[in-house]
Amino acid sequence: MWKNIVRNVLIALAILSGLALGFTNTDVNVDGLKFWQTSSTTSTTMPKVTTSSMTYGRFLDYLEMGWIKRVDLYDNSRNAIVEASSPELGNRPQYIRVEIPAGASQLIIKLKEYNVDFDAHATENSNFVADTIGNILVPVAFIAGLILLFQNSENLPGGMGQGPMNLGKSPARFQRRPDTGVMFNDIAGIDEAKSEFEEIVSFLKQPDKYTVVGAKIPKGILLVGPPGTGKTLLAKAIANEADVPFFNVAGSEFVEMFIGIGAARVRDLFKKASENAPCIVFIDEIDAVGRERGAGVGGGNDEREQTLNQLLTEMDGFKENKGVIVVGATNRVDILDAALLRPGRFDRQVTVNLPDRLGRIGILKVHARNKPLSDDVSLVQLANRTPGFSGADLANLLNEAAILATRYKKSSITKNEVNEAADRIIGGIAGAPMEDTKNKKLIAYHEVGHAITGSVLKSHDEVEKITLTPRGGAKGLTWFTPTEDQSLLSRSALLARIITTLGGRAAEQVVFGDPEVTTGASSDLQQVTNLARQMVTRFGMSNIGPIALEDENTGQIFLGGNMSQGSEAFAENIADRIDDEVCKIISYCEQKAIEIVMDNRVIIDLIVERLLDVETMDGDEFRELLSKYTILPNKNTPYISKFN
Numbered sequence: 200m201w202k203n204i205v206r207n208v209l210i211a212l213a214i215l216s217g218l219a220l221g222f223t224n225t226d227v228n229v230d231g232l233k234f235w236q237t238s239s240t241t242s243t244t245m246p247k248v249t250t251s252s253m254t255y256g257r258f259l260d261y262l263e264m265g266w267i268k269r270v271d272l273y274d275n276s277r278n279a280i281v282e283a284s285s286p287e288l289g290n291r292p293q294y295i296r297v298e299i300p301a302g303a304s305q306l307i308i309k310l311k312e313y314n315v316d317f318d319a320h321a322t323e324n325s326n327f328v329a330d331t332i333g334n335i336l337v338p339v340a341f342i343a344g345l346i347l348l349f350q351n352s353e354n355l356p357g358g359m360g361q362g363p364m365n366l367g368k369s370p371a372r373f374q375r376r377p378d379t380g381v382m383f384n385d386i387a388g389i390d391e392a393k394s395e396f397e398e399i400v401s402f403l404k405q406p407d408k409y410t411v412v413g414a415k416i417p418k419g420i421l422l423v424g425p426p427g428t429g430k431t432l433l434a435k436a437i438a439n440e441a442d443v444p445f446f447n448v449a450g451s452e453f454v455e456m457f458i459g460i461g462a463a464r465v466r467d468l469f470k471k472a473s474e475n476a477p478c479i480v481f482i483d484e485i486d487a488v489g490r491e492r493g494a495g496v497g498g499g500n501d502e503r504e505q506t507l508n509q510l511l512t513e514m515d516g517f518k519e520n521k522g523v524i525v526v527g528a529t530n531r532v533d534i535l536d537a538a539l540l541r542p543g544r545f546d547r548q549v550t551v552n553l554p555d556r557l558g559r560i561g562i563l564k565v566h567a568r569n570k571p572l573s574d575d576v577s578l579v580q581l582a583n584r585t586p587g588f589s590g591a592d593l594a595n596l597l598n599e600a601a602i603l604a605t606r607y608k609k610s611s612i613t614k615n616e617v618n619e620a621a622d623r624i625i626g627g628i629a630g631a632p633m634e635d636t637k638n639k640k641l642i643a644y645h646e647v648g649h650a651i652t653g654s655v656l657k658s659h660d661e662v663e664k665i666t667l668t669p670r671g672g673a674k675g676l677t678w679f680t681p682t683e684d685q686s687l688l689s690r691s692a693l694l695a696r697i698i699t700t701l702g703g704r705a706a707e708q709v710v711f712g713d714p715e716v717t718t719g720a721s722s723d724l725q726q727v728t729n730l731a732r733q734m735v736t737r738f739g740m741s742n743i744g745p746i747a748l749e750d751e752n753t754g755q756i757f758l759g760g761n762m763s764q765g766s767e768a769f770a771e772n773i774a775d776r777i778d779d780e781v782c783k784i785i786s787y788c789e790q791k792a793i794e795i796v797m798d799n800r801v802i803i804d805l806i807v808e809r810l811l812d813v814e815t816m817d818g819d820e821f822r823e824l825l826s827k828y829t830i831l832p833n834k835n836t837p838y839i840s841k842f843n
Contacts (some may be wrong), residue, residue, distance in 0.1 A: 251296070253295050253296075254297075258281065258297045262309060262310075263313075266283050266285040267315050268316070269315065270316070271318050271320060278297070278298055278299065280295070281297055372446070373445070373471070389428065389433070390558075393436075395547065396549075399416075399437060402416050403416075403477055403524075416524065417546040418525065419545035420524070420549060421527045421540070422529070425553060427591030428554075430483075434481045438481070448482055448483070449484055449487070450486065451488075453487075453488045453506050454487060454506065458502055461488070462506050465509040477522035477524070480524070481528070486534055488503060488510065489510070491536045511536075572612050573612060575613060575614040581621070622664075626670035627672075632814065641711065644710050644803070644807055645675065655795055655799070655831070656698060656795075657695075659679070661680055662680075664676075664677070664817050665816045665821060666815040667815070677703075680818070697788040698791050698792045705795075731781045731788075735780045735781055743777070802824070802825060802827075802828040806825070
């Protein structure tokens, strides 16, 4: 406490001394006169207020003219206050300051010669001593205050060791006995990854069981997976379960504008970790510092590469850090440096993928523990409806449903709130209903066109819902729900997606004619073009043959890609063939979509009329109406494309 009081006092003195430095002797010229301010360096207090000053030569002229009435000498005759009256001064007595130059020993004689009253005032020793002490104390207090300010800046708001004197200190958060509130039982849907970490915890708690057979504890574990899959959650769980010191830092916290700071922070982090071994160091978003060296335009960033080199050395160099386990997390493992991924640094790569149907059910059960669900809510059906959802998405879905239940003043979460929350997350917030205009009818035909084409194709997913309620940027939406998780897509499934995506525009074209085709299909066309191009350049599903001409990083030079990867990476004739194949695929799918719409024009009109009345139609009602007029294919039977 006393240290803080002294520090605050010195800081206040430093500020006051800084302000005092501005109140020094100042001479300002205004209209030929020098206005003089009394300075703290003046050793005696002058009894008369002066508003101006004059030179010594001008003073002598005034003396000869008889305009000087009285002179008071101060500071051993170095300064004088003279009482003068002249026509230049308006014949009014005024007090003027005069600096007496050294060697003006004849001044007293001149004053006696001209019968001018004068008096010499002695210097007060007490003022001299006070000024001397003040001149010494102020700079000392100023310097001491600055030193304490810098040394204790981590204790000030916004500190955390990031003060000017602590730039090289590690910003990692340290917990000797972490209490994250997350256990392995709180994690579901990623059982394989969880089992890997359970083994690490067992190694930390019972090392003898492994060392007896010659096993060594892994130096590093890299968590890889899309955002929201539970990588950080796993790190929290292992910190809580292992009950060892835990360091938590983000990769971006190593990167600074000052050269060498990142490497210094890495050294400091591993120094602290070695002092607290065995321990766990968790580096979140490690791709911020571990990106491949030399990638991007003009090569790599020297500061970032120095930081990465230091990290490589600390993890596996001549200086061995025993008992320090590094856990990294990233969703961009493809851009990490190869030296970082080798055994000895990150011995294991644990992939945390998006959960499958059973994983989604387990995740929903975990997040539904503290939520009162109504009997009509089926977590299995909700899991079936949410393919591609991450654990974070599912947690957000149930939270949104709870918020909606509170909004509607319900004591439990019903199926309506769950479905509305799912619609909000997938499609966006619902907008105001559209008026009964031509545009509404056109949108209805557009959405039914999607639903019809997707329903009659064997390789496409089932219709979940058709709605004319605007959500996000879309005026209407058609949802499809897959019957199973589709980690692998066949050629027929990709073609079915393109045909279904073009079905909305095909319905506009068939019903209203070419002149009435709208811009509503702009996003559909982008999806179709991108998917068709991937079929040609990445999946080898064209007449060009099984050749990969592009990859995921093509053109993304700032994410680890190469500038040579792109349209210039292959010959011009190949580029033309790619464009021809893309056009051929899209043209074929467009014709198929138009045929399907024309063959089912009667049922399309009936479904549109029904949709205009109810605004929203679920999949069961849609299929019931459709089955009365056409035979729906069995989605479980194989589909053979006729595309050549």
